[in-house]
Amino acid sequence: xxxxxxxxxxxxxxxRIVLSVASTPEEIREVxxxxxxxxxxxxxxxxxxxxxxxDEDDLDAHCDHLIARDRRSLRVVGSYRVLxxxxxxxxxxxxxxxxxxxxxxxxxxxxxxxxxxxCIDPDYRGSGVLMMLWAGLWAxxxxxxxxxxxxxxxxxxxxxxxxxxxLYQRLAQTHLAPLEYRVAPRQPFVLHKCEPGxxxxxxxxxxxxxxxxxxxxxxxxxxxxxxCAELFLLLPVDALQRRPAALAERQR
Numbered sequence: 001x002x003x004x005x006x007x008x009x010x011x012x013x014x015x016r017i018v019l020s021v022a023s024t025p026e027e028i029r030e031v032x033x034x035x036x037x038x039x040x041x042x043x044x045x046x047x048x049x050x051x052x053x054x055d056e057d058d059l060d061a062h063c064d065h066l067i068a069r070d071r072r073s074l075r076v077v078g079s080y081r082v083l084x085x086x087x088x089x090x091x092x093x094x095x096x097x098x099x100x101x102x103x104x105x106x107x108x109x110x111x112x113x114x115x116x117x118x119c120i121d122p123d124y125r126g127s128g129v130l131m132m133l134w135a136g137l138w139a140x141x142x143x144x145x146x147x148x149x150x151x152x153x154x155x156x157x158x159x160x161x162x163x164x165x166x167l168y169q170r171l172a173q174t175h176l177a178p179l180e181y182r183v184a185p186r187q188p189f190v191l192h193k194c195e196p197g198x199x200x201x202x203x204x205x206x207x208x209x210x211x212x213x214x215x216x217x218x219x220x221x222x223x224x225x226x227x228c229a230e231l232f233l234l235l236p237v238d239a240l241q242r243r244p245a246a247l248a249e250r251q252r
Contacts, residue, residue: 016070017071017132018069018071019066019067019068019136021136022064030067031079033053034121035117036053036055039055059083059091060081062087063081063082063083064081066078066081066082066133068124068132068133070124077121077124078120078129078132079118079119080137081115081117082114082115082137082140083115083116084146085113085144086144094150096114096151096152096232099152099187099223099230099232100152100185100186100221101183101184101185101186104181105234108147108148112146112147112148113137115137115149116151116152130208134212141237147237147238148234149214149235149237150232150233150235152230152232153206153231153233154228155167155229155230156228157227157228160192161229162192163200165191166199167206168216169191171210175210175214175216177217177218181215182218185218185219185230187221187222189222190222191219206231206233213235213239214233214239215235216232216233
């Protein structure tokens with residue numbers, strides 16, 4: 001599936017990017033290799049050591065995989081994994097349900113798309129690839145008639161969890177979802193005591209969601225597999241429609 005092209009970018013690298021949805025097992029393996037490379041980079045490892053490894057799980061077979069590819073080198077430089085409502089009904093759950101109780105969102109199941117495993121090749125960060133992937137998400141949501149985008153963002157605990165705590169406490173004052181959209185972590189992340197006035201670092205992916213109008217839907221969960229805190233986010237489509245300029249500004 002080829003998706004509509006986005007506007008040209010001033011950086012010549014991004015005028016060469018084409019967006020599509022994986023249609024073959026080999027394309028999915030390309031995505032899984034990129035995810036493994038991006039994970040190694042995020043954990044401070046040498047990405048070249050992971051270039052032949054795959055980040056994969058059972059949910060991959062049920063999802064659409066957005067691909068941003070350099071049309072000259074044919075290199076996959078960005079990806080997003082998307083689980084639409086019909087696919088979620090077939091496989092029985094969302095990925096986020098491993099970490100969160102989503103019972104309060106039952107009434108949204110048929111109108112909610114889950115996105116995750118977002119990654120961009122380190123050589124292509126800092127410009128338009130993320131915006132292109134968001135354009136792809138928007139196209140898939142329109143295709144499936146979805147009104148909500150759901151997902152979670154990982155928060156590093158490298159500093160002992162103080163930034164994750166300060167970030168949640170700040171966002172709980174400004175971006176907390178209405179009560180009827182709140183979820184509960186299955187294994188809560190233990191919030192630490194932070195000094196007043198601590199200014200938290202906001203990961204770029206989380207900042208993009210917030211600029212789009214996303215809510216944080218409750219307290220963070222602890223993910224023991226990746227030793228990180230996870231924030232569950234819910235983004236109403238009507239909020240995203242009102243804020244395209246803010247998303248574009250973030251990618252410049």
